[in-house]
Amino acid sequence: MERVEIELDGRTISLEAGDLARQAGGSVVVRQGDTMVLVAATMAPKPREGIDFFPLTVDYREKTYAAGRIPGGYLKREARPSDYETLTCRLIDRPLRPLFPSGFRNETQVVCFVVSHDQVNPADVIALTGASAALMISDIPFDNPIAGARIGRVDGSFVFNPTFEESKESDIQLLMAGTADGIVMVEAGAKEASEEEMMSALEFGHERIKKLIDLQIQLKARINKEKATIEQAEIDTTLVDRVNSIVCPKLEQAMEITGKQERANAVSQIKADLDAEINPEKEDDLKKILGNVFHDAEKNVVRKMILEKKKRVDGRNLNEVRPINIKVGYLPRVHGSSVFTRGETQALVSATLGTSSDEQRLDTLELKGTKHFYLHYNFPAFCTGETKFIGGPGRREIGHGMLAERALVPVLPDREKFPYTIRIVSDILESNGSSSMASVCGGALALMDAGVPISNPVAGIAMGLIKEEDQVAILSDILGSEDHLGDMDFKVAGTKNGITALQMDIKIAGLDKSIMEQAMQQAKEGRLHILGEMDKALHSPRSELSEHAPRIITMKVPTSKIRDIIGPGGKVIRGIIDQCGVSVDIDDSGLVSIASSDQAAADKATKYIENLIQEAKIGKIYLGKVKKIVDISQICDRRIQSVSDEIQEGDEIKVKVIDIDQQGKIKLSRKEALKEKAAEDKG
Structure with missing residues (x-):
C-alpha cells in the first residue's frame, strides 16, 4: 500500500492506493478526518463504435453504513441516487471531462463510494480530488490532474474545506x-x-488546489503504472481542405441569419448538399468522418467571426444582452407567476406558498432536517423544437434547478417574518441559451408577484469565452450555439449589491485571473441592465398575498402548554382543525402555525389556542363549558333546590376564579360572576 498526505490550514488530507479495489484500473481512498471516500476508475479495453x-460516467453514492445507519424503507438498502448524490456526480464529471484526450472514445467509469462519514467533514469535495487521483494512477490516458477545494468565509476570514458547523456561519459557499x-x-x-471578494476566494482556493495536485503527482510516481496507448485516427487533410472549401463560404452566409431555427435549417441544408456532393452513403466510416469535419468547420467559422469581426451569429455586439420581455401575474389562480423572455429563451415561472407540512424532508449523510424553499426546473423537448419522452428530471434539470435555487436563497425573508414554505417551478418553454438564468429572473419576479418580501430582486446572466492563443472574446448572454462551440459557460446571478450564485465550466485547461476578472465585470454590467428591465415590470413585492394563497398566523406558546394544545392522542388539535377548518402545526420550540385561506377561520383558531394556553387569574371572569358540577353554594346568588334547575352539563356559563391553591387547582364561582355582572348593570 502507498500513502501520501498533506496538512493544509490544519486539515489533513490523505490518499491511499494499492490496498482496496485492486482490479480496477486505478483506485484510491481519500480521507479528511474520519470521512473516507473510495474512488475506482476503470476503462473499457476498446473504443465504443x-x-x-467521450463516454464518461461518474457515480457518487453514499453508503448509509458510513455513518452507522441502516437505510429506511421496506427493502432496507440504498435505492436510486438522491438529488444531492446526482449533483455531486455532476460536480466531479464537469471538471474531469474536458481534460481527457481529444477523440478518446473508450467507455470510462469513475465510481465514488462514501465508506466512512464523521458528520463533520463533507465528502463531496474530497471525492473530487480522489477521482482525479484514481485516474492519475490508472492506465487511463489522463495526465492533467485536478483537485477540489471548498472555500467559506467566517468572520471575514477565508476557510479551506470548512466543516458543516463552519459552513453554517459562512457568508460565502464556494x-x-x-x-x-x-x-x-x-x-x-x-x-x-x-466581484472582488469572489476573486479573492478563488485565488485563496487555487493556492491550496496546487498543493493537492502535487500530492497526486507524488502518489502517481510511487505507483508508476504504465498508461494505455490510445490510437488516434489520422486526419485526412485532403478531405478537410475539400470540405472547408465547399462549406465555409456557405456557413459564413448562414451565420448571418439571426433566427435560431432558420439558421439551423440553413446549416442542415449545407450539410445535406455536402453529403450529396461527396456521397458518404457508400461508406459508414466516411459518413462519420465527414460529420466530424463539418462540425469542426462550423465551429471554426463561428469562432473566427467572433474573434476577427467582433460579431455574433445573431448580430449582437460582444457585450450586448438580447431583448427582454416580461409578464407578471400571468396565471390567474396561482399565488405568483411570471413569464420571462430573453431573445429565444423563455421561462414560465410560478411561486406557490404552503405551510410547514409542505416542507421537503432531507435524509442523506450530509443533509438532514427540512427545507422550506425549493426550486424545480423542467426542460421539455418542445422548448427546442424536438420530440422526446417526458419522464422524471435528469441530472441537468436537477443541476439547473439547484443553481437557480441557490441564487434566490440569500434574498428570502427570515422564516419568523414569513412562515411559508415556498416552491418555485420553472418550465422552460423556449431555449436558446441561458435557461437557468432565465429561471433566476423569472423566479425573483414570481416571488415578488406572490407578495414574498424578498430583500432585493435577483437577475442572472450567462457569459461565454472564445480563446485562440492571445485572441480573447468574452460574450454576454450567450446563445446555445455559443455555449456549444465556445470555451466557457460562466453563469453569474446576483442583486444590485452583489453576487448570490456563480457557476463556471471551462472546456480548456484552465482560466487565468485576468480573464475571470474581465468576465465578472462584464457580467455585472449585464446583470444590472437586466435588473433595470425587471424593475420596469415590477418594482417591488406586492403588498398583499394572492387571495388564493393560505394565510398563516404564527404564535409562540410556552413549551409546557404544547401538550394542552395537542391533547391526549391529538384530540384537542384535531378538534381545532375540524371546528375551524384550518391547518395547525406546532414544533418542539412552541411555535404554532395556523394556516387557512379564510382569514376568519384562522382568527377563530388563534382565539381558541389563546384561550387554551391562558393562565387563570384570581378575580377574573371566564366563559367556560360545564363538564361536572361543583359546590352547589357557588352556582347561584340565591338558594336553589337543584343544580339542574340552573345549569346542565355542556352549558356555556361565565365563572369567576376565586382561588388557586398551591397545587394549581382552580376554584370557580358562578355566583360571584353573577354578582359582579349585577353590580355592573346597576352602575
Missing part, C-alpha cells in the same frame, strides 16, 4: 476545481458578495 463523444495552471469549475453561493 459509432459515437462522436466549491471549485482547478489544474495547476488555472480554475476549471466553480459552484458558489454568497450573500451578495462583490
Whole structure:
C-alpha cells in the first residue's frame, strides 16, 4: 500500500492506493478526518463504435453504513441516487471531462463510494480530488490532474474545506476545481458578495488546489503504472481542405441569419448538399468522418467571426444582452407567476406558498432536517423544437434547478417574518441559451408577484469565452450555439449589491485571473441592465398575498402548554382543525402555525389556542363549558333546590376564579360572576 498526505490550514488530507479495489484500473481512498471516500476508475479495453463523444460516467453514492445507519424503507438498502448524490456526480464529471484526450472514445467509469462519514467533514469535495487521483494512477490516458477545494468565509476570514458547523456561519459557499495552471469549475453561493471578494476566494482556493495536485503527482510516481496507448485516427487533410472549401463560404452566409431555427435549417441544408456532393452513403466510416469535419468547420467559422469581426451569429455586439420581455401575474389562480423572455429563451415561472407540512424532508449523510424553499426546473423537448419522452428530471434539470435555487436563497425573508414554505417551478418553454438564468429572473419576479418580501430582486446572466492563443472574446448572454462551440459557460446571478450564485465550466485547461476578472465585470454590467428591465415590470413585492394563497398566523406558546394544545392522542388539535377548518402545526420550540385561506377561520383558531394556553387569574371572569358540577353554594346568588334547575352539563356559563391553591387547582364561582355582572348593570 502507498500513502501520501498533506496538512493544509490544519486539515489533513490523505490518499491511499494499492490496498482496496485492486482490479480496477486505478483506485484510491481519500480521507479528511474520519470521512473516507473510495474512488475506482476503470476503462473499457476498446473504443465504443459509432459515437462522436467521450463516454464518461461518474457515480457518487453514499453508503448509509458510513455513518452507522441502516437505510429506511421496506427493502432496507440504498435505492436510486438522491438529488444531492446526482449533483455531486455532476460536480466531479464537469471538471474531469474536458481534460481527457481529444477523440478518446473508450467507455470510462469513475465510481465514488462514501465508506466512512464523521458528520463533520463533507465528502463531496474530497471525492473530487480522489477521482482525479484514481485516474492519475490508472492506465487511463489522463495526465492533467485536478483537485477540489471548498472555500467559506467566517468572520471575514477565508476557510479551506470548512466543516458543516463552519459552513453554517459562512457568508460565502464556494466549491471549485482547478489544474495547476488555472480554475476549471466553480459552484458558489454568497450573500451578495462583490466581484472582488469572489476573486479573492478563488485565488485563496487555487493556492491550496496546487498543493493537492502535487500530492497526486507524488502518489502517481510511487505507483508508476504504465498508461494505455490510445490510437488516434489520422486526419485526412485532403478531405478537410475539400470540405472547408465547399462549406465555409456557405456557413459564413448562414451565420448571418439571426433566427435560431432558420439558421439551423440553413446549416442542415449545407450539410445535406455536402453529403450529396461527396456521397458518404457508400461508406459508414466516411459518413462519420465527414460529420466530424463539418462540425469542426462550423465551429471554426463561428469562432473566427467572433474573434476577427467582433460579431455574433445573431448580430449582437460582444457585450450586448438580447431583448427582454416580461409578464407578471400571468396565471390567474396561482399565488405568483411570471413569464420571462430573453431573445429565444423563455421561462414560465410560478411561486406557490404552503405551510410547514409542505416542507421537503432531507435524509442523506450530509443533509438532514427540512427545507422550506425549493426550486424545480423542467426542460421539455418542445422548448427546442424536438420530440422526446417526458419522464422524471435528469441530472441537468436537477443541476439547473439547484443553481437557480441557490441564487434566490440569500434574498428570502427570515422564516419568523414569513412562515411559508415556498416552491418555485420553472418550465422552460423556449431555449436558446441561458435557461437557468432565465429561471433566476423569472423566479425573483414570481416571488415578488406572490407578495414574498424578498430583500432585493435577483437577475442572472450567462457569459461565454472564445480563446485562440492571445485572441480573447468574452460574450454576454450567450446563445446555445455559443455555449456549444465556445470555451466557457460562466453563469453569474446576483442583486444590485452583489453576487448570490456563480457557476463556471471551462472546456480548456484552465482560466487565468485576468480573464475571470474581465468576465465578472462584464457580467455585472449585464446583470444590472437586466435588473433595470425587471424593475420596469415590477418594482417591488406586492403588498398583499394572492387571495388564493393560505394565510398563516404564527404564535409562540410556552413549551409546557404544547401538550394542552395537542391533547391526549391529538384530540384537542384535531378538534381545532375540524371546528375551524384550518391547518395547525406546532414544533418542539412552541411555535404554532395556523394556516387557512379564510382569514376568519384562522382568527377563530388563534382565539381558541389563546384561550387554551391562558393562565387563570384570581378575580377574573371566564366563559367556560360545564363538564361536572361543583359546590352547589357557588352556582347561584340565591338558594336553589337543584343544580339542574340552573345549569346542565355542556352549558356555556361565565365563572369567576376565586382561588388557586398551591397545587394549581382552580376554584370557580358562578355566583360571584353573577354578582359582579349585577353590580355592573346597576352602575
